[in-house]
Amino acid sequence: MFDVDILFPAVLNGLTTGAVYALVALGLTLIYGVLHIINFAHGAALMMALYGVYFLKQAFGIDPYLALLPMVAVMFVAGYALQRGIVNRASHGKDENILLVTLGLSIVLENLALLAFKSDTRTIDTAYTLTTVAIGPAMIAVSKLVAFAGALVTSAVLLWIVRRTDLGRAIRAVAREKHGSRLVGIDVDHVYAMSFGIGLACLGAAACFLLPAYYVNPLVGNGFVLVAFTIVVLGGMGSFAGALVGGLLIGMVESLGGLWFGESLGQIGIFLLFIAVLLFRPQGLFGAKA
């Protein structure tokens, strides 16, 4: 058994890591959970966003947290254009086509990145990269605390959009009944593209919070996307609260699993939890019964 001096920091560390997972999963839950688009390009889009943050910092000296606004805007526009210009057109309304299109997109994006940036791992150095705050016996990196707060705020904003705005109502309507929505005058293609845009905008935010503590290379997205899919299903498809809680939970399970089973087996806990949820609560922690 571990001492509280180790357990407490491990839990905090799991929560802050989980917050970053949650940020990635929030975008995915909108695209995958609500619109049922299996977006294989989610990881590649995160990678592009990380490069965006990296170059804003290196070329213009823009701090990653200040890059939040331009990155969210750019990723939103990119997502909107991607859905309207490529995914929607090439899919001809069939889900299996969407799967292939997004898979193709991820391959193209990854290889473009490999061509343009080489496989070199890049990091940024900020004044706060190595700064930590003491919380009891734990030393937590400032960048991770900011990411934690960022995840909370982002999910609150998303929740507000979906619950309180016309766009949110339209998204929910389209998710439930596409044809009916069209009949009542909702521009379904526009709603799809807006959702995709918002989904990628979340990645823009995630990238800004992630890069100060992490690195970017052309394959960096892969490590996150599998975890993000797990979180979406675990939390309940399309549930933002589920994505947030699922993310935090998975971060914690990974952290404690690593402590008890050793680092290379730490992820076992995630998938045990995943199987348990699928067995006993298949709609996910926060999902509505189908």
Added chain:
Amino acid sequence: MSAPSLARRRFVMQTGAAATALAFPLVGGAQPKSVRVGVLHPVTGALAYSGQQCREGALMAIEDINKAGGIKSLGGAKIEALLGDAQSTPAAGTAEVEKMNEAGVSAIVGAYASAICLATTQAAAKYNLPHIVDVGVADQIVERGLKNTFRFAPGYKKCAEIALANLHVLNTAAGKPAKTVMIIHEESLFGTGTANLLARELPGYGYEVKEVVKHANPTRDFNNIVLRMKAINPDIVIPANYYNEYALLVRTMQQQKVTPKAIYSVLGGAASSYKFVKEFPQAANGIIDCNHWFNPKDKRSIDLKKRVEAKNLFYSYEIFLTYTAMRLLADTLERAKSADRAAIISALETSTFSDHFLPYGPTKFVNGQNTGAQPLMTQVLDNDIKVIVPREYRQAEPIFPLKA
């Protein structure tokens, strides 16, 4: 592996082959026949950075060799590279060997990672195709009795032995302040093999190995490992892992204010990397590494460093090891006076190649291993990487332990 990714790889390989064909057109007439050489590295996938660095080293060597008049004993024959991508997997590496064999290469230089080298050397052995291993530190590579396999650089056994012996010398000279050790290693052949060796040998020198921690590639977060480190409070931390994880680990140690008496790496991924020193001078400061290194007093190594840096690349061990491996092959062709595979193998067996800038002395292969090959001990001091041991290559006095 999914079908689209296979198709993509086929496409990449085919375009690669086509590009190579375009870049090296067959020239008729009085020109001597060129010697085809397979340059095989993982230039895509998880190991892409290192693979690309290796390829760069090989191509720079070929450029130098051809510029200097090619292989003189073959009438000035130029070396023609056939580039291959092992895609960071042994299976893809094997497939590339098959293709290179079909294409009639005289020899292969590659393939960076131990696990890939194990597969490619074996595949090449079927065709009696000479394979010079450029990095691949796992000793199994040269312990299987393959006649075609030659490794110019040291294996991990040698590196671990030298690292241990020197650790003991440094510690004894400092009055034995260090007694406990924690080893952190990546989970593949290289990290596990090195860690096992160290964990077995360290107690014999009087050190207590408090813990051996294995981690996956990639590992996104090292906080847990560092927490355990904090609890154990080892005098010495020994990491054996690749660049990304090494860098994250050391950064996390600094965030958590864990300062052992020494970070002492064996083949550390970032410990003697100019990239790491440039990007994280504070975290890199003081780190000791036992790793592949060049003779810092040889002008040719410094010249190559300048040329590499002029290309906006870091002068990493991948570059100078593969550069030298290719020069070894050119020297062998010169001695063999033939591009025939069997002739190259027997010329390698008796090679005394010494026109290089690695601290190995004249080459002598025993069972495919260059017996003179050795790592050097380096330490990051004043934002630069300095050789501290052995004395004949020393640039700076070692600082051990790091703080009183």
